[in-house]
Amino acid sequence: MKRILISTIAVSALLFNISCDTDFDQDVSSIVVSKGDADFTKYVALGNSLTSGYRDNALYIDGQNESYPSMIAQQMQLAGGGAFKQPMMPNNTGGFTNLPGFAGKLNLQVVNGALSPVPSAPAAALDNVTPGGPYQNLGVPGAKSFHLGAAGYGNMAGLATGQANPYYVRFATSGTSSVIGDAVAQAPTFFSLWIGNNDVLSYATSGGTGVDQTGNTNPATYGSNDITDPNVFASVISGYVNALTANGAKGVMANIPNVTSIPFFTRVPYNPLTPALLGSNITALNSGLYGPLKQALTAFGAGDRINLLSATSANPLLIVDNSLTNLSAQLTLALTPSLGVQTATAFGQIYGQARQATSEDLVLLSTSSVIGTPVTGAPASINLNGISYPLANQYILTKTEKNKVLTATAAYNASLKAIATSKGLAFVDANAKMIELSKASGIQFDGVKYTATFVTGGTFSLDGVHLTGRGYALIANEFIKAINTTYKSTLPMVNVNSYSGVKFP
Amino acid sequence: MKKIVVTTALLAGILAQAGGFRVALQGVKQLAMAHTSAHAEDASVGFFNPAGISFIPNKLSVAAGGFGINADISYQNPSTLESYTTENPMGTPIYAAVAYKIVDEVSVGFSFATPFGSTVEWPTDWAGREIVQKIELKAFYFQPMVSFKLAPWVSLGGSFIYAKGSVDWTKTVSQLGGTLNIKDDQATGKGFGLGFYFKPSEKLDVSIAYRSPVDMKADEGVASFNVSSSLYPLLGLDANGQDKFKAILPLVDEYTLGVTYKITPKWQISGDFNYSGWDRYQQLTLDFENAPVGNQPDDPTKLVSPKNFHSTQSWRVGTQYMVTDNFAARLGYYYDESPYSDENFIPETPSFNANVITGGIGYKWKGLGIDLSGAYNFQTPRTVNNAYLDFYGQAKAKAYYFGLGLSYNAF
Numbered sequence: 001m002k003r004i005l006i007s008t009i010a011v012s013a014l015l016f017n018i019s020c021d022t023d024f025d026q027d028v029s030s031i032v033v034s035k036g037d038a039d040f041t042k043y044v045a046l047g048n049s050l051t052s053g054y055r056d057n058a059l060y061i062d063g064q065n066e067s068y069p070s071m072i073a074q075q076m077q078l079a080g081g082g083a084f085k086q087p088m089m090p091n092n093t094g095g096f097t098n099l100p101g102f103a104g105k106l107n108l109q110v111v112n113g114a115l116s117p118v119p120s121a122p123a124a125a126l127d128n129v130t131p132g133g134p135y136q137n138l139g140v141p142g143a144k145s146f147h148l149g150a151a152g153y154g155n156m157a158g159l160a161t162g163q164a165n166p167y168y169v170r171f172a173t174s175g176t177s178s179v180i181g182d183a184v185a186q187a188p189t190f191f192s193l194w195i196g197n198n199d200v201l202s203y204a205t206s207g208g209t210g211v212d213q214t215g216n217t218n219p220a221t222y223g224s225n226d227i228t229d230p231n232v233f234a235s236v237i238s239g240y241v242n243a244l245t246a247n248g249a250k251g252v253m254a255n256i257p258n259v260t261s262i263p264f265f266t267r268v269p270y271n272p273l274t275p276a277l278l279g280s281n282i283t284a285l286n287s288g289l290y291g292p293l294k295q296a297l298t299a300f301g302a303g304d305r306i307n308l309l310s311a312t313s314a315n316p317l318l319i320v321d322n323s324l325t326n327l328s329a330q331l332t333l334a335l336t337p338s339l340g341v342q343t344a345t346a347f348g349q350i351y352g353q354a355r356q357a358t359s360e361d362l363v364l365l366s367t368s369s370v371i372g373t374p375v376t377g378a379p380a381s382i383n384l385n386g387i388s389y390p391l392a393n394q395y396i397l398t399k400t401e402k403n404k405v406l407t408a409t410a411a412y413n414a415s416l417k418a419i420a421t422s423k424g425l426a427f428v429d430a431n432a433k434m435i436e437l438s439k440a441s442g443i444q445f446d447g448v449k450y451t452a453t454f455v456t457g458g459t460f461s462l463d464g465v466h467l468t469g470r471g472y473a474l475i476a477n478e479f480i481k482a483i484n485t486t487y488k489s490t491l492p493m494v495n496v497n498s499y500s501g502v503k504f505p
Numbered sequence: 506m507k508k509i510v511v512t513t514a515l516l517a518g519i520l521a522q523a524g525g526f527r528v529a530l531q532g533v534k535q536l537a538m539a540h541t542s543a544h545a546e547d548a549s550v551g552f553f554n555p556a557g558i559s560f561i562p563n564k565l566s567v568a569a570g571g572f573g574i575n576a577d578i579s580y581q582n583p584s585t586l587e588s589y590t591t592e593n594p595m596g597t598p599i600y601a602a603v604a605y606k607i608v609d610e611v612s613v614g615f616s617f618a619t620p621f622g623s624t625v626e627w628p629t630d631w632a633g634r635e636i637v638q639k640i641e642l643k644a645f646y647f648q649p650m651v652s653f654k655l656a657p658w659v660s661l662g663g664s665f666i667y668a669k670g671s672v673d674w675t676k677t678v679s680q681l682g683g684t685l686n687i688k689d690d691q692a693t694g695k696g697f698g699l700g701f702y703f704k705p706s707e708k709l710d711v712s713i714a715y716r717s718p719v720d721m722k723a724d725e726g727v728a729s730f731n732v733s734s735s736l737y738p739l740l741g742l743d744a745n746g747q748d749k750f751k752a753i754l755p756l757v758d759e760y761t762l763g764v765t766y767k768i769t770p771k772w773q774i775s776g777d778f779n780y781s782g783w784d785r786y787q788q789l790t791l792d793f794e795n796a797p798v799g800n801q802p803d804d805p806t807k808l809v810s811p812k813n814f815h816s817t818q819s820w821r822v823g824t825q826y827m828v829t830d831n832f833a834a835r836l837g838y839y840y841d842e843s844p845y846s847d848e849n850f851i852p853e854t855p856s857f858n859a860n861v862i863t864g865g866i867g868y869k870w871k872g873l874g875i876d877l878s879g880a881y882n883f884q885t886p887r888t889v890n891n892a893y894l895d896f897y898g899q900a901k902a903k904a905y906y907f908g909l910g911l912s913y914n915a916f
Contacts, residue, residue, distance in 0.1 A: 024886050024899055028581040028588050078586075110735050444895030447635035448679045458680045470679075492586040495632060497679050504682050504733035
């Protein structure tokens with residue numbers, strides 16, 4: 001009997017030793033964060049609006065506090081990282097009262113029963129925070145690749161001529177300093193460089209009104225909405241990286257997301273003209289405008305520019321495409337017998353380069369407020385934007401324009417990757433991440449599903465171009481992953497859900 | 506005999522048990538012996554096997570008891586270095602049973618018990634708050650039963666199960682900038698129990714029982730969104746920010762085979778085998794009336810969450826030694842297996858593989874019995890690897906139970 005008891009106890013004890021360890025192998029509180037081969041003592045971040053924490057079409061305190069460099073810096077501080085100072089805005093609204101075109105942030109408000117982003121008035125005049133510097137977040141909203149090396153980009157006097165940027169004026173160390181110079185002067189041990197979006201983005205958000213400067217290597221001659229020459233792009237970035245790494249600093253670079261993955265270009269469909277929206281006008285439009293136009297255009301071999309409006313399915317917008325052969329004269333000639341010289345001339349001028357949009361054209365987010373509104377000065381029967389009057393170039397990024405953007409982006413991204421590789425720097429494929437985000441499946445984090453859908457996707461702020469705190473956190477984690485992979489550090493990821501998303505009223 | 510004991514002990518280490526949100530605490534005396542089933546000493550046997558009431562030694566038996574559960578779950582994420590521990594209130598499952606022998610061959614009984622439930626409360630800022638912040642699941646089983654002695658050594662019993670339950674689940678809805686609570690305390694379900702109880706000799710008790718699954722239907726659920734009122738129209742909510750929902754929560758079936766053998770008049774050992782049909786819990790569907798917070802392309806108001814549970818087995822061993830004629834000492838051990846893999850870990854029903862040691866004492870005086878028992882769970886930490894939720898990390902738990910039971914047998 002005793003023996004049975006003893007053997008039972010012995011076996012039980014054995015089983016216990018096998019499977020009764022109730023604690024974690026390692027508690028996270030005892031994990032030591034390693035810097036690996038990198039040195040995070042002095043981290044500086046270079047870039048544009050995305051780096052500054054810009055969102056909702058403004059730079060403001062809450063956004064800056066959730067900039068991706070500040071998130072990264074916080075994690076670096078667990079591995080010997082130093083202080084990370086940002087040139088904080090004086091208020092939580094943003095904008096500059098004394099400069100035209102710098103409104104305060106967009107707020108979501110209920111307008112006519114629907115939620116809409118509404119701009120707020122700028123909260124203060126341009127301030128100067130240079131005495132509080134030097135700053136480690138050197139992100140300058142609006143900066144293009146070549147701007148970072150431009151001496152005087154922070155000179156107040158240059159604002160009027162467009163040679164300076166108010167966001168850099170705020171914290172530039174002098175009237176002749178450059179962003180890259182201010183960075184190098186701090187002798188950084190680690191840097192991040194995410195620049196180049198604006199080299200294509202301003203062209204894209206202006207509906208392709210600028211010029212593709214590919215082949216022109218003198219950026220001083222560029223307009224603000226132009227596409228930067230890829231060779232200029234590669235050479236200036238190469239110069240920055242050489243300067244930053246001259247003293248042995250390590251760093252991380254990121255490439256540029258395609259415009260096709262951001263809601264500013266994907267929110268408004270090319271065919272928002274539903275039968276319900278057009279109502280009984282469809283017949284009149286077809287007989288008075290679309291029909292005659294199609295007939296005339298067909299005669300000139302361009303009948304595919306326009307199709308009759310459908311009464312059962314959504315119809316595409318009427319747009320201007322500057323890449324089309326201008327058929328103004330031909331149209332006028334063809335329409336004169338039926339419409340008379342005066343009207344036919346007007347038609348010719350208006351529809352000479354008009355066509356219906358296709359799924360390959362991108363309608364700008366800002367265009368949504370223009371569609372269906374009357375065009376001043378246009379004949380009353382054909383004055384509805386996008387319906388009876390073609391949307392002007394500035395409202396649409398046409399297929400041709402889009403392809404210029406994509407071609408330049410691909411060239412930039414190839415250079416960025418090559419430069420990062422040649423210097424052994426960590427590299428973030430931000431483009432791939434944004435493409436992943438823009439898919440229907442999105443990106444999950446701890447049970448929350450994020451997508452690139454405007455407002456409801458949670459990652460893009462109300463301007464449709466810049467990210468929310470959660471969107472920036474997704475990006476911060478990509479930077480951290482790349483840094484860890486390249487430098488064998490063990491910086492922890494940030495919790496995406498802990499940052500702010502879109503604020504509802 | 507030695508061989509049997511050793512073999513049983515070994516099997517107990519390999520095989521497993523119920524898990525999930527099954528709370529196997531329906532008898533204080535039984536818990537002290539690893540919650541084994543072949544104990545026809547009082548009316549509490551009715552929950553384990555309705556046929557068992559035929560072998561209660563007295564004409565009338567009443568039993569009742571309650572437990573305290575202290576359980577804490579910890580989660581940590583080595584990737585973000587975050588860690589959180591639940592702030593669970595004490596769980597208090599209870600039971601009560603009565604059995605009466607109308608004639609020698611026919612006994613009737615009634616059992617009330619809380620065999621399913623779960624209360625988990627995480628800190629409000631914890632990483633998995635989109636999945637659950639706080640959940641309270643409860644199911645009450647009301648079981649009238651009858652048992653017939655087919656022969657002096659065998660009985661057949663059956664019960665009808667009427668189940669009443671409640672769910673109260675709060676989670677964040679990050680994309681809407683708020684929280685969502687779903688609540689229904691009117692859920693009901695039906696089922697049955699069936700069993701044979703054998704007592705071929707004074708030394709041996711054998712219990713074979715089946716308890717059917719019960720589908721708890723929540724038809725009158727209220728979903729309360731604590732979000733900006735500007736979103737109410739978009740979500741189809743009423744002026745209070747509320748919507749209705751329907752759901753069905755499956756409570757699983759269980760097969761039990763139990764044996765008790767008296768080695769000496771004073772010393773008995775018991776063994777149990779359970780099989781629980783957790784594979785019924787493949788997914789949870791919340792069907793909202795208006796709110797488009799679902800994930801089905803063809804029905805935006807339907808939220809389907811995969812659960813992918815698998816069925817589990819368990820082996821239990823327990824023993825009782827009568828120190829005096831009145832005083833009993835009890836011990837037990839069982840191994841508890843989680844009904845899901847690391848890939849399906851869900852923090853609203855945290856479940857672990859666990860070694861459980863049980864023990865207790867009992868005192869009998871005339872027909873009156875008082876029992877105390879306790880159990881300690883040695884739960885194995887596990888990896889959380891849920892790609893569906895993008896929820897990763899590690900989880901561990903510690904839990905102990907204690908119980909106080911009373912029984913009275915008369916005539």
